[in-house]
Amino acid sequence: MLSVSTHIYTVDEITSYLKVLIENEEKLQDIWIRGEVSNFKSPSRHLYFSLKDGESLLSCIMFQEKAQNLNFALKNGLEIIARGNIGLYKPQGRYQLYVEEAFPVGKGVLYLAFEQLKEELKKKGYFDPQHKVPLPYLPSRIGVVTSLEGAAIRDILTVLEKRFPNLEIIISPCRVQGDEASKEIAQAIKNLNQYGKVDVIIVGRGGGSFEDLFAFNEKIVAEAIYNSRIPIISAVGHEIDVTISDFVADERAPTPSAAAERIIPPKQNLVELLKEKREKLCYLMENYLNSLHTELRKTKSSPFFKQPYRYLRDFKQELDEFRRRISSSFIQRVRWERAQFLNLIHSFKQAFPQRRLKEMRERLEREREKLQKAEEFKLKEEKKNLSFWRNRLLSLSPHSVLKRGYSICFSYPEEKIIREYNQVKEGEKIRVKLYKGKIYSKIYQIEEEK
C-alpha cells in the first residue's frame, strides 16, 4: 500500500539499477548470439538492426569502428552469428546487443573453429616470440609454397624478378583452396624442409573469401609451419585477412607481393650500397695516407731534420761540458786528496822531536855557513877596493905619466915648468926630465900652435 513511508523511485533510479544489473552480469557479456537480421537500417555510419528467432527479438547496434571490419554486407533475412555485450540504453529504456563482430552463419562456424584453434595454439606457445626466427638478409634460394595457378605465384615471381633478376626459386606446389588444401600445404612445407636448400619459405595465396582462405587456419598447416626449420613468412589474402598461419609464421606479410618484397632487398640497392662502401673505404684510406704524408712532411721540415748537425753540435757541446765538469771535479778531487795526504805526512813528521831537533841543528849550521861566507866576501871586497884606489893614486903620480912616455920641460936654471911657447925664447937653455934621467938642451926654434 502506498503510504507516507513508501519509497518512490524515479525512472532514472530504476533504469540505472537495471543498467548496472545487466552490464555487471557476466553471462550477458562477450557472448555469441545467432539470429536472423531484421529492421536493418544505417541512418548514420553506425548500424542498427534486430536479431530474431521464433518469437524473440533482440535490438542490436554496431558502431562504425566495429562495422568497418565486417567482410560481408548485412541485410534483412540473413542469418548471422554475432559477438558482443548486452547493455542498457537509458534514453529509450531498452536493452540491446552492442555487436563487436559478426559473421554469416556458414562462416561463423568456421570463425568459431578459427578462434578455438587460435586459443589452443596460443596456449601451446605456437605464437611465442622466442619461436620466431629472423629471416635471412639475402637468401640464396627461396622456397614458395603456393599454387602454381594462382595469382600469388605470379605476383611473387614478378616482384622477385624485378628486385633481383638472378635468384633461385624453388616452388613447392600445393592446392590452396578446398578440402585437401591444408594437407597439401603442410606437405609442401615439409617437402621444402626435407629438400633443405632454401633459406626462407613464403607460404601464401592471393585474396579470397574467409572460407577460401580457411586452409591456412587449419591445425595441420599451423603445425607444419611451427615445425619448419626454415624461416617462414606467411602471406595469405589481403591486408585485412588474418589467418592462423600468420600467427605461427616467423613473419607475416599482408600480401604475397609484400612477402616477396620483404624477403629480398632490391639488388640495385645492394649493388649501390657496396659501391658506396668501396668508395668510402678508398676515401678513408686515401685520407689516412694523406694524413700520414702530411705528418711526414711536417716531421721532415722540422728543424731537427733540416739541420741535424745543429742539434748534434749542441749535443757535442753538452757532452764536452759534461766531460769537462767530470774531469775537473776529478782532478780537483785528486789534488785535494794529495794535499790532504801531504798535510798528513807533514804533520806526521812534525810529530817526531828528534827529527825536529836535527832540523834545527841543520838550520843552525846553514845559518852559520851563510854568515861565514858573507864575512869572507866582505873582506875580499875591501881588499879589492884598496888596490883599486892605490892603482888610481899611482896612475896620477908624474912618475907614472913619465913612464907612459911623457916628459916635463923646465927653464934653465930657474927650473920653472914650461907650459906655453912664450915662456921661452930661441937660444935659451932648458932641462927635460924623462922617466929615466934628464936631458939639457938649447931651444932651436919656436912655433906658435894655432
Place this chain on the structure above:
Amino acid sequence: MKFEEAMEKLKKITEQLEQGELPLEETLQKFEEGMKLIDFCEKKLDETEKKIKVLIKEGEELTLKDWKKEDSQEDSLILE
C-alpha cells in the same frame, strides 16, 4: 660466409678505419680485408643464376623440375 655476415664485418672495418687510430700496417690490412669483403658480396649478388624449379615428391623421392609458365598446365598435372 653469409652475405649479411660479410656486411657486418665490413661495417666494423669501416668504423675502425673511420676512427683512424690503427697503425699503418693494420690499416692496410683492414682496408684489404674490406675490399675483399666487398668483392665477396658483389660476387654473392651475381653468383646465382636465375632458376625457377618446382619441387615434386614422387613416392619418397624429391625431384626438381623446370618451371615453365607456358607449361603450367603440365606442372599442375605432375601435381596430381
